Structure formats: structure tokens, C-alpha cells
Amino acid sequence: xxxxxxxxxxxxxxxxxxxxxxxxxxxxxxxxxxxxxxxxxxxxxxxxxxxxxxxxxxxxxxxxxxxxxxxxxxxxxxxxxxxxxxxxxxxxxxxxxxxxxxxxxxxxxxxxxxxxxxxxxxxxxxxxxxxxxxxxxxxxxxxxxxxxxxxxxxxxxxxxxxxxxxxxxxxxxxxxxxxxxxxxxxxxxxxxxxxxxxxxxxxxxxxxxxxxxxxxxxxxxxxxxxxxxxxxxxxxxxxxxxxxxxxxxxxxxxxxxxxxxxxxxxxxxxxxxxxxxxxxxxxxxxxxxxxxxxxxxxxxxxxxxxxxxxxxxxxxxxxxxxxxxxxxxxxxxxxxx
Amino acid sequence: xxxxxxxxxxxxxxxxxxxxxxxxxxxxxxxxxxxxxxxxxxxxxxxxxxxxxxxxxxxxxxxxxxxxxxxxxxxxxxxxxxxxxxxxxxxxxxxxxxxxxxxxxxxxxxxxxxxxxxxxxxxxxxxxxxxxxxxxxxxxxxxxxxxxxxxxxxxxxxxxxxxxxxxxxxxxxxxxxxxxxxxxxxxxxxxxxxxxxxxxxxxxxxxxxxxxxxxxxxxxxxxxxxxxxxxxxxxxxxxxxxxxxxxxxxxxxxxxxxxxxxxxxxxxxxxxxxxxxxxxxxxxxxxxxxxxxx
Ligand SMILES: Nc1ncnc2c1ncn2[C@@H]1O[C@H](COP(=O)(O)OP(=O)(O)O)[C@@H](O)[C@H]1O
Ligand SMILES: [Mg+2]
Numbered sequence: 001x002x003x004x005x006x007x008x009x010x011x012x013x014x015x016x017x018x019x020x021x022x023x024x025x026x027x028x029x030x031x032x033x034x035x036x037x038x039x040x041x042x043x044x045x046x047x048x049x050x051x052x053x054x055x056x057x058x059x060x061x062x063x064x065x066x067x068x069x070x071x072x073x074x075x076x077x078x079x080x081x082x083x084x085x086x087x088x089x090x091x092x093x094x095x096x097x098x099x100x101x102x103x104x105x106x107x108x109x110x111x112x113x114x115x116x117x118x119x120x121x122x123x124x125x126x127x128x129x130x131x132x133x134x135x136x137x138x139x140x141x142x143x144x145x146x147x148x149x150x151x152x153x154x155x156x157x158x159x160x161x162x163x164x165x166x167x168x169x170x171x172x173x174x175x176x177x178x179x180x181x182x183x184x185x186x187x188x189x190x191x192x193x194x195x196x197x198x199x200x201x202x203x204x205x206x207x208x209x210x211x212x213x214x215x216x217x218x219x220x221x222x223x224x225x226x227x228x229x230x231x232x233x234x235x236x237x238x239x240x241x242x243x244x245x246x247x248x249x250x251x252x253x254x255x256x257x258x259x260x261x262x263x264x265x266x267x268x269x270x271x272x273x274x275x276x277x278x279x280x281x282x283x284x285x286x287x288x289x290x291x292x293x294x295x296x297x298x299x300x301x302x303x304x305x306x307x308x309x310x311x312x313x314x315x316x317x318x319x320x321x322x323x324x325x326x327x328x329x330x331x332x333x334x335x336x337x
Numbered sequence: 338x339x340x341x342x343x344x345x346x347x348x349x350x351x352x353x354x355x356x357x358x359x360x361x362x363x364x365x366x367x368x369x370x371x372x373x374x375x376x377x378x379x380x381x382x383x384x385x386x387x388x389x390x391x392x393x394x395x396x397x398x399x400x401x402x403x404x405x406x407x408x409x410x411x412x413x414x415x416x417x418x419x420x421x422x423x424x425x426x427x428x429x430x431x432x433x434x435x436x437x438x439x440x441x442x443x444x445x446x447x448x449x450x451x452x453x454x455x456x457x458x459x460x461x462x463x464x465x466x467x468x469x470x471x472x473x474x475x476x477x478x479x480x481x482x483x484x485x486x487x488x489x490x491x492x493x494x495x496x497x498x499x500x501x502x503x504x505x506x507x508x509x510x511x512x513x514x515x516x517x518x519x520x521x522x523x524x525x526x527x528x529x530x531x532x533x534x535x536x537x538x539x540x541x542x543x544x545x546x547x548x549x550x551x552x553x554x555x556x557x558x559x560x561x562x563x564x565x566x567x568x569x570x571x572x573x574x575x576x577x578x579x580x581x582x583x584x585x586x587x588x589x590x591x592x593x594x595x596x597x598x599x600x601x602x603x604x605x606x607x608x609x610x611x612x613x614x615x616x617x618x619x620x621x622x623x624x625x626x627x628x629x630x631x
Contacts, residue, residue, distance in 0.1 A: 007437030011423055011430065018425035173421035181388055181415040182438040183407060337390075 004184050008192030016162075016200055026162075026201075030154040030208050035215075049115050050278070052077040052092045056099035062129075063098040066122035072115065075278045080104070087112075088137025089304070091145075091275065094119070102131040108139060140304055144219040147212065148299030149272030151205055155235050156266060156292050158201045160259050163193060163242030168255035171246075171337065180336040190331055194239050201235050202228075221306030227299060229309075233316060234295030237323040241291065243330035250337070266292040294318050338365040341485055341516050342387065347396035349382050349540075356382040358540035359396070364485075364533075369507075369517040371531030373524070373617070379540040380520035381418055384489050387518065388415050400485075411439060414483030414515075416474050418490045422462040428473055429458040432480060439481035448476045452506065468499035475506060485516040492526060504529055524617035534617075538625045548617065555620050558591040563600070564609040572603055580622065587619070 017023060049072045058067050067074055077083040077095065086092040087104050093111040095104040096119065103119060105112040116132070123130050170176045179189060206228075212218070220227075241262065249255045269283065270292035276284050287293040298315035301307035309316075342364040349357040357379045364370045372380045385391040387398055389405040400409045422431055429445065436442040449455040452472040457465060465473060471491065478486060488507065492500040507530055511517055521527050527534050528548050535545040544551055563579075563586050573579035576599070579586040590596040593612060600607065 003437045007434045011426055011434045014430060015423055015425045170423075174417065174419065175421055175423055177390060178415075178417065178420050178422075180390060181410075181413070181417070182435065183410040184438055 001188060004182075004188050005192045005195070008179075008184070008189060009196045012166075012193060012196040013200065016196070022162075026154070026158050026204055027208065029157075030150055030205075031212065033150055048073055049111055050075060050092045051115055052083055052086065052095045054078075054080060054095070054097040054099065056097065058098045062123040062126060063101075066096075066119055069118050069122070072118070073278060084135060085137075085305075086277075087135050090137075090139040091277070100131070101129045102133060104133045104135050106137060106139075107134050108136075138219075140219065143216060144304060145275075145300065146273065147216075147218050148303050149270070149296040151209060151231065152234060152270075152292055152295040152299060153267060153272050154208065155201055155205055155231060155295070156238050156263060158204070159197060159235055159238035160242045160245070160263055162197045162201070163239050164245040164255055164259045165252065167193065167243075167246035168249050168252055171250050171335075172252060176336045186334050186336070187331060190243060190334065194236070194243070197239050198232070198235055202232055205231065218303070220303050222302030222308070226307075226309055226312065227302050230295060230298045230302065230312065230316065230319075233319045233323070234291060234298075237291045237295075237319045237326070240323045240326035240330060244326050244333070247330050247333040248335050266290050269293075270296055272296055291319060291322065338367060340364065341366040341401060342518070343397075343399045343402075344383075344387060345397050345399075347383065347386060347398070348394045349379075349386060349391065350394050356540050357386070357393075360535075360537075360540070360542050361396075362535055362542065362545060364516060364518060366516055367511075367514055368532045369511055369519060369530050371527040371534045372518070372520040372537055373522065373527045373534050373621070374520075374537035375522055378522075378537040380522075380537055381489055382540075383537070384487055384518060384520050388413065388487050411441070411481065412484040414478035414481060414486040416478040416486075416488050416491060418493070420474055422473075424463065426462055427459050428454055428462055428465070431462055431473075432477065435477050435480050441482060442480050443482055445480075448479065451509075452476045468495055468502070471495060471499070471503060472506075475503070479510065483515055485518065486510060488517065488519045490520055490522065492521070492523065500526075524621070528617055536621060536624060543624050544620070551620060552615060552617070555615075555623060558589050558615070559593065560613050560615050560619060561588040561590055561593065561596050561600075562586070562611040562613060563588070563605065563607075567606050567609060568600075568603075572605075576603065582622070589615070589619075 051072050052075050053067070054077055056063075058064050075092065080095060080097060083092070083095060084104060087095050087106050090106060090109045090111070093105070093109060093115045097103070101123070103116070105116050120127060120130065167176075176189075213220070242259070245255065245258050245262070249258065269287050270290045271287060272292065276287055294315040298312040301312055305311075340363045344363070345361045347357055347360050348355065360383065362370075372383060374380050382391065386393045389409065398405060426434075428449075432445045432448070436445060446455070449458055452475060454469070454473055454476060457469060462470070462473065475491070478488075491507070492503050495503065504526065507517065507519070511530075517530070519527075519530060532547060533545070534548050534551060535542045537543070544555075546554065565581055565584050565586050568579065568586050570581065573581070573586045573588070577586075577588045577596070579588045581587075588596060597607070
């Protein structure tokens, strides 16, 4: 059995490495994306001002006037303590409690400075009631924030298409049929495909990660082992998604359609590019069923917050359990022809 | 000789179409069994059920008395009518891959030597010519030293030289003791290679015997062949029951002298006359009323 898996594994690896266009696509694309973000967008924050507001009466007076300010995105926060870190990291420019007229800003944040001026202007009649509280913390640059998502996204493309598309092509052109005429079993074939894709994606993305870290340099507070674990598990999960897609489809067009239907929503709704903070609650719920959300968030928590294995265990659990389910379903419904 | 593969009451339907309609036969160990029939007769469907690739709707297939299983997979060599190979892989790599699938294999260099592949061993499989690819597919089918070899139209689309070449190689395999199941729509091929032939049409076996026995059973007469231009259809069909095929009129007769006298009586020029024994092509025509290559 291991002989057969090994044989298929080697053949698939050779195919991948020699297919220049696929290789270039999977290595160059993420690097390109990162550099575009690193050099074109870091100075110019694409998001407007964000102010977190604690529930309270803002129907009249200065608080109401402040909330009328245009171009500020007011986000409802339930309490101060749990959200303070967002000010520390420049994710939110200010936290404002209308009940006590206290506000929290980060001294190093230019946006915070501007929003403070606007707040003070709104309170022109009673400036003394305002109470400033300074918090400290480094800015999380967009690049630091976006990197985990870009790696996760790259893994997603590679996993879905590398498994889904390739198996469908094998089926269409009769490669699967020829393999079926040998002692190779479906499980052996699928295992080899999973292993080959897994190690290639992990290897390629590790290289990408190291290169980007070298050139751009980004924040990494947590353990590399945990990060590796998250990306590997995410990779397995997405490969299993691809497996389910590829289980029966026999034309490239249909496979392409289904894979795009899976990957594009994930690309934009998993919080890879933009924070889901402030998004419609319905969309936030929806994001939770996308594996890419869990990979991105877990990786972000590790890299930006230095989260340990316990803090990310819920993401790991979701990824692990769904991967097992997808794998079983994929292997069950798999057809050679 | 023991039966190695036994097929009973095999049926396969595709929607309304019954592609294989209740066929049964046995293949003896060490023999070459040919399934002969025109395109669409159901040859591929039959052979693929026997290979365990397609599931029959009814009927059973037994390999050495048992249902097809892992032992069969290990001992069967299979060459499909058309096969794509993995891309970006060299001839040697694909052979190494396949040899790892089996417990008991031939040496790759030996196979490459025998099937004239050694020059291409390090070449991408997509760059092979038709004949070279067919030889590679045959070598791949033989990599596990199969006890039974399935060949589905192995020479269709090959030039005459490559075809003869492949026949020689198949014969060699047979001499080494393997059982062969072959489908073809070439009469010469079946006649050349097979010990037993089943003629298929519309999913049924319409005749089944050794090639010579088939011929002997169905005709003891010969064919007088005249160029179609030399003998007008009215005369040919009415007076001689001739069958017009391609450019020739074929007259079946048990008494050549009498037929020639008769032809002379009608002033038919005999310059282009040919007398030959009847072949499988004629047999097929007689059995089905249509031509094999149509
Ligand atoms: N997968 C399929 N779906 C529908 N019809 C099929 C399929 N495979 C074969 N057929 C039909 O079954 C008949 C027998 O086909 P086949 O076994 O390929 O014939 P042969 O190999 O003798 O040319 C043909 O009419 C063919 O169109
Ligand atoms: Mg066929």
C-alpha cells in the first residue's frame, strides 16, 4: 500500500514541479500581492476613521453632534475593557463613552489625533466635561494585519484548484481509469494526492513567508510552531474541500465553476483584506462557516496578538472536525469515472 | 486446459440502449481470445466489464473461479482503447510508477529494450508518436508479468508497419504463456493472433469458434471476384447472386469451372478475375448482412 501511495506521490510532485505555469502562479502571485500592498498602500490607509462607541444616550447634545460627523464609521462596542486593545493597535481610532464623556486614544495614531479634534469641536460648549485617557501600543500596519490572510488565501487557491482541478482533469482524460485498472485503491490514490499537495503547499508557502518576512518584515509575536500548525491544518481542510468537489465532476468547466464559486466568496468574505468588524452581523455569521476565516483569524491572533494554542483552539477544532467530515464524504462519493 | 476467465449472461445497458446483451463465453488459460465486431458492437463495454472497470447490470465474471478482486488486479495487464498519461512525466518515470503498484514486476530496462522504448526513456510521454505510445501502453500493461492481458483495439489507427510490429510483440507475450483477450475490428488481426474468435454485433455474440472452424462451418466454397465494371449489376445479382462490395463483385461458388463457363456465356471479361478462399470478412458479411469496416 505505501509503495503505491509513494509512487503516486512522486509522480504528482514531478508533475507539479515541471508544470512551470502552475508553479509560477502559486509562488509569484502572493509575492506580487504582498509587494503591492507593502509599497502602494501602507501610507495611505484605505479605511475611513473608526470610532468605537459604548452604548449610552447620544440622542442630543454634544454627543449627538459628534455622532453626526461625516466620514467617521461609528461602531457599537458593548464595553470598554474588551475593546481597548483595538485602540492600542490603531484598529480603531478612538473609543468613546457618551455616558461619562471619557474617550480613549492612542498618542501615536495620527487618525486618533484628528478624530480627537473633531470630538473636541463637537463639545465646544462644554470642553471641560471631556476626559482624555491615553493608551499605548504600536500601530499594527496593514501589512502585518493582511499577511496571515494572504498566506491563507494562497493556500486556499493551491488546495482547492490543485486538488479539485487536477483530479477532474485526471478523470476527464482517463488517467483515473488507467489507475483503476491497477491494484491502486481509491483511498490510496486520494491519500497520495492529499500528501503531495499538502507538502508542496506547506513548502512553497513557508518559502514565501520567509522571503516576505525578509523583504518586508512583519510582526510575529506568537510561536512559529503554532502558526505552522494552523496553516497546515487549514491546508488539509481546504484540500478536503477540493476533494469533495472533485469526487464526481468530470468536466473542467463545471469544476472550474464550482471551485470559483467556493473560492471567490471566501476570498472576500473571510476577512482576508478587510476586517469584518462593523460588517453586517449576518455576514459575520456567514464568515464563520468559511474555513478560510478560521485559518486567517487563528494566524492573525498568533502573529499579531501572540496568542497561544489555547486561544486558537476553537479555530483548530472547527478546522479539524470539518476536515475529517469532508474527507469522509469526499472518499465516500469518489468515482473513478 | 483450465478456464481462466468465465463470463456468464453479461448485460450492460446505457439508458434505452442495451450495449451488451446477455453474452457468455469462457477463456482458456494460455489462449488468445478475440472479440471481433464493427464499431459500436459492444466490444469495449464487454472487455471493460471483464477488466472490472465497468459494472455489469446483470451476469457474472469469474477469474480463476472467483469474483474479480485484488488478486485479479495484481495479475491482469490492461491496455485501453485510448489512454491519457499523466503530464510532465517521462517514459521511465511512468514505468517506475506503475511498477511500484505491483508486487511482482518485470525489469523496466528489459521491457524498454523489448518494446524499443529505450531511446525515449527520458522523454516526456506527450512527445511520443502513435506507435511509440502504443508500445509504451503495452509495456505498461505487461509490467506486472500479467497472467491475463486485455487489449482493446490495440492497433486501431496505427500504420501497417506498426501494426505488424505490435502483432509480433503480442505473439511473443502469448508464447510466454499469458492468456490474451483482444478486441478488434480487423479480420486479419483476429485471424493472425487468436485461437478463438467471438463475433459480436449489436451487443450479442453471433458466432464463436476457432477462426478456421468458423470459416469451414460457414462455407465450403470459394469466392470468384470480378471487377465491378466488368459485370453489370443486373446480370451479377440475378444470375450469380453476386455481392457487390467496394469495386468488386463477389460470387460464391462450390464449382469454379461451372461458374467460369457461366461467366463466359454472358461475355464477361475475365482479365481481372481472382479466385480466393473465403475469409472472416465474408463470414461477417454473411452473418450480419453488413460490412465490418463500414
Ligand atoms: N458510457 C456510455 N454511455 C452511453 N452509451 C455508451 C457508453 N459507452 C458505450 N456506449 C454505447 O454502447 C454501444 C457499444 O459501445 P462500445 O462497447 O464502445 O462498442 P465497440 O467497442 O464495439 O465499438 C455503442 O452504441 C455506444 O454508443
Ligand atoms: Mg471500442
